[in-house]
Amino acid sequence: xxxxxxxxxxxxxxxxxxxxxxxxxxxxxxxxxxxxxxxxxxxxxxxxxxxxxxxxxxxxxxxxxxxxxxxxxxxxxxxxxxxxxxxxxxxxxxxxxxxxxxxxxxxxxxxxxxxxxxxxxxxxxxxxxxxxxxxxxxxxxxxxxxxxxxxxxxxxxxxxxxxxxxxxxxxxxxxxxxxxxxxxxxxxxxxxxxxxxxxxxxxxxxxxxxxxxxxxxxxxxxxxxxxxxxxxxxxxxxxxxxxxxxxxxxxxxxxxxxxxxxxxxxxxxxxxxxxxxxxxxxxxxxxxxxxxxxxxxxxxxxxxxxxxxxxxxxxxxxxxxxxxxxxxxxxxxxxxxxxxxxxxxxxxxxxxxxxxxxxxxxxxxxxxxxxxxxxxxxxxxxxxxxxxxxxxxxxxxxxxxxxxxxxxxxxxxxxxxxxxxxxxxxxxxxx
Amino acid sequence: xxxxxxxxxxxxxxxxxxxxxxxxxxxxxxxxxxxxxxxxxxxxxxxxxxxxxxxxxxxxxxxxxxxxxxxxxxxxxxxxxxxxxxxxxxxxxxxxxxxxxxxxxxxxxxxxxxxxxxxxxxxxxxxxxxxxxxxxxxxxxxxxxxxxxxxxxxxxxxxxxxxxxxxxxxxxxxxxxxxxxxxxxxxxxxxxxxxxxxxxxxxxxxxxxxxxxxxxxxxxxxxxxxxxxxxxxxxxxxxxxxxxxxxxxxxxxxxxxxxxxxxxxxxxxxxxxxxxxxxxxxxxxxxxxxxxxxxxxxxxxxxxxxxxxxxxxxxxxxxxxxxxxxxxxxxxxxxxxxxxxxxxxxxxxxxxxxxxxxxxxxxxxxxxxxxxxxxxxxxxxxxxxxxxxxxxxxxxxxxxxxxxxxxxxxxxxxxxxxxxxxxxxxxxxxx
Numbered sequence: 001x002x003x004x005x006x007x008x009x010x011x012x013x014x015x016x017x018x019x020x021x022x023x024x025x026x027x028x029x030x031x032x033x034x035x036x037x038x039x040x041x042x043x044x045x046x047x048x049x050x051x052x053x054x055x056x057x058x059x060x061x062x063x064x065x066x067x068x069x070x071x072x073x074x075x076x077x078x079x080x081x082x083x084x085x086x087x088x089x090x091x092x093x094x095x096x097x098x099x100x101x102x103x104x105x106x107x108x109x110x111x112x113x114x115x116x117x118x119x120x121x122x123x124x125x126x127x128x129x130x131x132x133x134x135x136x137x138x139x140x141x142x143x144x145x146x147x148x149x150x151x152x153x154x155x156x157x158x159x160x161x162x163x164x165x166x167x168x169x170x171x172x173x174x175x176x177x178x179x180x181x182x183x184x185x186x187x188x189x190x191x192x193x194x195x196x197x198x199x200x201x202x203x204x205x206x207x208x209x210x211x212x213x214x215x216x217x218x219x220x221x222x223x224x225x226x227x228x229x230x231x232x233x234x235x236x237x238x239x240x241x242x243x244x245x246x247x248x249x250x251x252x253x254x255x256x257x258x259x260x261x262x263x264x265x266x267x268x269x270x271x272x273x274x275x276x277x278x279x280x281x282x283x284x285x286x287x288x289x290x291x292x293x294x295x296x297x298x299x300x301x302x303x304x305x306x307x308x309x310x311x312x313x314x315x316x317x318x319x320x321x322x323x324x325x326x327x328x329x330x331x332x333x334x335x336x337x338x339x340x341x342x343x344x345x346x347x348x349x350x351x352x353x354x355x356x357x358x359x360x361x362x363x364x365x366x367x368x369x370x371x372x373x374x375x376x377x378x379x380x381x382x383x384x385x386x387x388x389x390x391x392x393x394x395x396x397x398x399x400x401x402x403x404x405x406x407x408x409x410x411x412x413x414x415x416x417x418x419x420x421x422x423x424x425x426x427x428x429x430x431x
Numbered sequence: 432x433x434x435x436x437x438x439x440x441x442x443x444x445x446x447x448x449x450x451x452x453x454x455x456x457x458x459x460x461x462x463x464x465x466x467x468x469x470x471x472x473x474x475x476x477x478x479x480x481x482x483x484x485x486x487x488x489x490x491x492x493x494x495x496x497x498x499x500x501x502x503x504x505x506x507x508x509x510x511x512x513x514x515x516x517x518x519x520x521x522x523x524x525x526x527x528x529x530x531x532x533x534x535x536x537x538x539x540x541x542x543x544x545x546x547x548x549x550x551x552x553x554x555x556x557x558x559x560x561x562x563x564x565x566x567x568x569x570x571x572x573x574x575x576x577x578x579x580x581x582x583x584x585x586x587x588x589x590x591x592x593x594x595x596x597x598x599x600x601x602x603x604x605x606x607x608x609x610x611x612x613x614x615x616x617x618x619x620x621x622x623x624x625x626x627x628x629x630x631x632x633x634x635x636x637x638x639x640x641x642x643x644x645x646x647x648x649x650x651x652x653x654x655x656x657x658x659x660x661x662x663x664x665x666x667x668x669x670x671x672x673x674x675x676x677x678x679x680x681x682x683x684x685x686x687x688x689x690x691x692x693x694x695x696x697x698x699x700x701x702x703x704x705x706x707x708x709x710x711x712x713x714x715x716x717x718x719x720x721x722x723x724x725x726x727x728x729x730x731x732x733x734x735x736x737x738x739x740x741x742x743x744x745x746x747x748x749x750x751x752x753x754x755x756x757x758x759x760x761x762x763x764x765x766x767x768x769x770x771x772x773x774x775x776x777x778x779x780x781x782x783x784x785x786x787x788x789x790x791x792x793x794x795x796x797x798x799x800x801x802x803x804x805x806x807x808x809x810x811x812x813x814x815x816x817x818x819x820x821x822x823x824x825x826x827x828x829x830x831x832x833x834x835x836x837x838x839x840x841x842x843x844x845x846x847x848x849x850x851x852x853x854x855x856x857x858x859x860x861x862x
Contacts, residue, residue: 064564071500073610105537106548108556113574115556117537117548125539125546125558129572133495135611139570141560143544152625172616174608175627179504180566185603191629194583195618196606197847198626200815221815222842222849238842384631384652411653411669416628416847418653 065144066181070155071137074168078134084114087130090165091138092118098158099124099140099150124150136166144180152176186218189233192382197416199226205297210289213343217297223414225297227266229290229343235266236414237300243272245410245421246341246379254278260328260335260369262321262362263342265290267302274305274313281314282335284324291316325365338366340378360395363424367403372426376403380420383409389420402427496575497612501586502568505599509565515545518561521596522569523549529589530555530571530581555581567597575611583607617649620664623813628847630657636728641720644774648728654845656728658697660721660774666697667845668731674703676841676852677772677810685709691759691766691800693752693793694773696721698733705736705744712745713766715755722747756796769797771809791826794855798834803857807834811851814840820851833858 081087092102100121108115116128123146129137142150150158155173163171178184186201205217205225216228224237235242246269247254254276261269261283273281285291295306309316317324321342340362366376381388396405405424412419512518523533531552539546547559554577560568573581581589586604594602609615617632636648636656647659655668666673677700678685685707692700692714704712716722726737740747748755752773771793797807812819827836836855843850 064566067560067562067566067568069502069568069570071608071610073616075616106550108550108553110553112576115550117556117558119537119539119546122539122541125548125560127548127556127558127570127572129498129556131498131611133611135495135498137498137500137572137610139500139558139572141558141568141570145543170616172619174619175621175625177502177605177608177627179502179568180562180564185504185506185601187626188603188605190606191631193631194606195629195631196608197628198622200622200624200626221817222813382653386652411844413842413849418844 064181065147066178066184067144068142068147068151068176069179070140070142070150070173070176072140072155072159072162072173073138073171074136074163074166075170076134076136076166076168078132080134080167084109084116084130087136087166088114088116088128091128091136091162094158094161094165095120095126098154099126102126136168138162142176186216189228189231191384191415191417192388193384195384199223201226206293208289208293210287212287213290215287215290215293217293220414224300226414227290227294227298232343233415234343235268235298235301237298238413239268239301239415240272241410242379242412242415242419243268243301245408245419246339246377247272247276248377248408248423249276252337252375254337257336258282258334260284260338260366262325262338262340262366264339266294266298267291267306268298269339269341270314270316271301271303271305274311278313282317283314284317284319284321286318286320288318291318322361322365325362325369328369329365333369334371334374335369336371336374338370338374338376340366340376356391356395359392363395363399367399367401367424367426370426374426376424378422378424380407380422382415382417382419384417392422396422396424495612496578497609497615498575499573499578499582499607500610501571501573501581501604501607503571503586503590503593503604504569504602505567505594505597506601507565507567507597507599509563511565511598515540515547515561518567518597519545519547519559522559522567522593525589525592525596526551526557529585530557533557567599569593573607617647620659620662622815622846622848623819624815626815630654632657637724639720639724641718643718644721646718646721646724648724651845655731657845658721658725658729663774664846665774666699666729666732668729669844670699670732670846671703672841673810673843673846673850674699674732676839676850677770677808678703678707679808679839679854680707683768683806685768688767689713689765691715691769691797693756693769693771693797695770697725697729698722698737699729700770700772701745701747702732702734702736705742709744713748714745715748715750715752717749717751719749722749753792753796756793756800759800760796764800765802765805766800767802767805769801769805769807771797771807787822787826790823794826794830798830798832798855798857801857805857807855809853809855811838811853813846813848813850815848823853827853827855 076087095102095118100123103119104116105119106117112132114130118126118128120126123143125141127139140150152175155176159171159173178187183201183204186204187198189197189199191197199218200221201218202221203219205219207216209215213230218226218228220226220236222238226236227234254273256277256279259273259278259281261281263285264270264283265285265287270281270283291306294302342362363376370376380392396403403424404427405422407420407422409418409420411417507518526533526549531554534550535547536550537548543563545561549557549559551557554574556572558570571581583606586607590602590604609618614632614635617635618629620628620630622628630649631652632649633652634650636650638647640646644661649657649659651657651667653669657667658665685704687708687710690704690709690712692712694716695701695714696716696718701712701714722737725733773793794807801807811823827834834855835858836853838851838853840849840851
């Protein structure tokens with residue numbers, strides 16, 4: 001059920017499980033659900049499905065201001081200063097000017113560095129790290145309520161002033177890290193090579209934990225709704241290029257073919273393949289909650305593909321892909337194409353020491369249900385994950401029986417990265 | 432002069448001005464230039480042009496390890512803890528386990544927050560902010576030499592452990608901010624709406640200050656060489672879509688037309704327009720250094736367009752666009768198209784209180800040298816800079832004589848944003 005007249009605003013939505021008839025929330029009204037949602041914080045509600053509240057009631061607790069952390073660095077000349085105070089004194093002076101009265105509350109000295117803690121007018125704690133190399137690192141924490149008195153503009157000016165006073169040869173202040181505000185813990189995601197990316201999330205559409213993973217759907221101005229699984233960007237409404245590159249649209253003919261999809265719970269791959277005139281697409285996805293949420297909130301990507309588990313040209317099996325691959329193999333079913341579009345982190349029930357083992361098992365079993373002239377299609381990683389891609393290709397090169405593969409890449413908007421895709425065929429010798 | 436046999440590596444390059452024959456570096460050899468480059472840090476060398484050193488000599492000073500700053504937040508239940516120590520004690524315990532012996536060195540209490548400074552085994556200073564709302568903010572600074580003992584993997588585990596101990600309803604740790612390493616101050620750039628983006632910079636191609644701006648060319652794995660002017664992403668080798676959308680390729684016929692370009696020192700706009708069969712493209716760019724650097728390092732974007740200031744279908748004027756517009760107006764020269772592709776921040780000599788005034792002056796003067804049926808084409812900002820775009824459109828709507836405009840947008844890879852472009856025409860009434 002969807003609460004009627006829910007107020008569209010910039011606040012996180014809350015999903016609560018009411019589908020299990022004997023659960024603690026069965027038979028509750030939308031009003032009492034609202035009350036529950038206030039008592040049971042979002043991330044503690046397990047395996048929810050689709051009671052979707054987006055309500056002004058949360059405003060009072062959620063609409064807190066962001067606290068800001070400013071991180072600065074200055075490169076000074078190593079041997080220019082005879083004592084740390086020659087560096088610290090001018091910094092104190094500028095802090096006094098821009099923030100308020102400065103009290104030094106701690107200093108620790110070693111051969112490699114001097115660490116100094118300054119308490120600025122009860123408004124901010126400032127930490128200074130003076131490295132023996134001449135590097136000066138500074139952290140300035142600003143309380144939300146003081147964010148107007150020390151903002152990014154002032155920080156930039158402060159940086160220039162400090163750079164001048166220290167005669168630093170280079171300096172950098174990065175734009176403030178926003179923390180503790182209602183959307184702040186949703187803003188920051190990581191690229192495939194562990195770079196920090198801040199997203200323009202303007203509201204949280206869903207934030208739930210299924211038995212398998214942490215599922216978030218975040219609305220961003222640039223990418224529309226963005227599906228995030230276990231803190232990894234999975235697919236956004238902007239990302240048709242992901243699916244089109246994965247299926248090699250225009251280069252492969254799927255007419256009348258039998259296709260197996262592993263994963264791809266967002267439904268976009270199924271939706272795009274159904275446009276290609278296949279005979280039958282079988283999709284195996286472990287997480288029903290992902291499918292339900294995407295069917296509702298990622299509809300521009302998955303269309304009506306997830307509305308029904310069966311159709312004239314598709315069937316969706318809710319289950320573990322390894323188990324289902326074994327079943328298919330035992331039934332001697334063969335496919336023209338197998339797609340692996342699983343999340344990067346194995347969803348296996350038993351924890352794997354080697355992350356790769358899961359993917360290798362998937363690949364090996366996939367090849368065993370593939371026709372001799374069939375293709376296995378999968379995604380790799382971001383182009384900047386050079387080592388990770390090399391490892392994957394080395395695994396492909398070592399498969400028995402051997403395979404041939406091609407790779408291509410496409411810039412996926414919501415990933416903010418060029419992504420690599422693989423097309424794997426059994427070698428001619430094994431045909 | 433380019434130093435022969437320069438070693439291509441991941442270290443910053445250094446540019447030094449040797450073109451002014453009477454300057455302090457005139458007559459120096461490449462070896463002494465290298466020595467100069469070590470003594471005169473990059474950013475202090477003014478108005479350099481194209482002596483380009485990329486040398487292993489710098490390794491010893493530049494190849495320092497990154498220091499890491501981990502920022503975490505925990506959302507706890509406001510009224511659950513009777514004293515701050517109920518929160519601080521378990522955090523201390525986990526820090527002892529993961530980093531080392533913890534000594535509390537400072538505590539400040541107010542109605543709104545408790546701030547605590549912990550010194551962990553002389554390896555790390557940890558600051559804790561406990562807010563009365565139940566929010567806990569934590570900063571952990573890790574010295575480069577200890578980065579293997581507390582890395583991102585451990586930080587993630589630490590986050591989970593603290594979340595559990597505090598029974599926090601939500602938590603977040605963002606991937607560590609890298610600081611002080613040779614490439615760290617080049618990594619972090621900002622989107623148009625002041626979001627933090629980390630780039631996969633693997634070497635610095637150029638880093639110089641011209642009389643007009645700070646010019647950087649950074650090599651990234653995802654986007655190739657990226658031109659950065661005054662800390663703003665300008666154009667990368669990946670960004671043909673920027674130029675194609677600006678010129679509305681395929682939608683506007685430039686054959687035999689007379690075109691004026693303001694700015695666009697990277698040369699990509701000139702290069703692409705020259706492919707469209709124009710009669711004459713006149714380009715006015717104030718900063719010769721940008722053009723020289725792009726001609727050398729952004730060649731896949733600008734081709735040979737900047738190799739010569741005149742050609743059969745183009746001329747490049749090095750000068751201030753407002754001055755040149757006045758000249759053109761006084762000569763009654765009219766253009767079919769005027770492009771404004773200036774940096775977002777005014778390059779005017781006199782500082783402008785209102786940033787907009789410069790752009791408005793450009794626009795007004797541009798319209799005055801435009802044929803009645805001509806078009807003024809320019810870029811706006813990122814789609815998430817909603818207010819900034821609205822302001823710009825409001826200015827367009829208030830122009831006298833009035834104009835008509837259309838907008839479109841395209842995702843520009845190196846900006847990691849959807850960018851807005853405008854096509855402005857004098858209204859039919861003024862034709």
